[in-house]
Amino acid sequence: MKEKFIRFMSGRYGIDSFGKFTLIAAVAAIILSGWFDGLMFSALTVFAWACVVYSYFRMFSRNVYKRAAENQKWLNKTYKIRAWFSRQKSSASQRKVYHIYKCPSCRQKIRIPKGKGKIEVRCPKCSTTFIKNS
Numbered sequence: 001m002k003e004k005f006i007r008f009m010s011g012r013y014g015i016d017s018f019g020k021f022t023l024i025a026a027v028a029a030i031i032l033s034g035w036f037d038g039l040m041f042s043a044l045t046v047f048a049w050a051c052v053v054y055s056y057f058r059m060f061s062r063n064v065y066k067r068a069a070e071n072q073k074w075l076n077k078t079y080k081i082r083a084w085f086s087r088q089k090s091s092a093s094q095r096k097v098y099h100i101y102k103c104p105s106c107r108q109k110i111r112i113p114k115g116k117g118k119i120e121v122r123c124p125k126c127s128t129t130f131i132k133n134s
Contacts, residue, residue, distance in 0.1 A: 012060050013067040018074040019055050026051035099134055 026048040033044035061067050077081075094100065098111045103123040110121055116134040123129075 001070055011064075013058060013062070015033055015059055016046050016067070018071045019058050021074070022051045022055040022058075026055070037038055060086040099132070103128055 013084050029044045029048035029051065036044065046121065050098040058067050060068070070074060083092065091100070094111065098113055101110050101112060101121065102108065103126060104111060105128045106126040108123055110123060112119065112121060112134045114134055118131060118133050120131050122128055
C-alpha cells in the first residue's frame, strides 16, 4: 500500500507552508463554527471546506512550478511576521544564558553573560560605559 501511495504521489506537488496554513485555517474555522449558530455557522463551514478542498487540490497538483510560485508569494508576504517570531524565539533562548541590556545613549542591545557580578559594560556602537549586574 505504501508503494502504491508513493507511486501515486510521484510528480505531484505535496504539502508546503501555504498548504499547512490553509489546513490550519480550515481547522480553526471548523472550531469557530462550533461556537456560532445560524448564518455564521454555515459561512464558516463553507470557508473551512473550501480551504480543505483547495489544500488537497494543491497537494495533488502536477503543476509543480505554479504551486511553488504560489508558495513563494505566500512566504514573501509573511516574511516580516515569521522573522519577528524567529527573533522572539532566539531572544527567549538567549535569556537563559545572557542578560540583554540596552545602551542608555544609543539604545543598542548588548548581551552580557549571566553570573559575572557587577561589571562595567562598554557599548560597541557608541563606546558609552555603564555599570550593570550580570
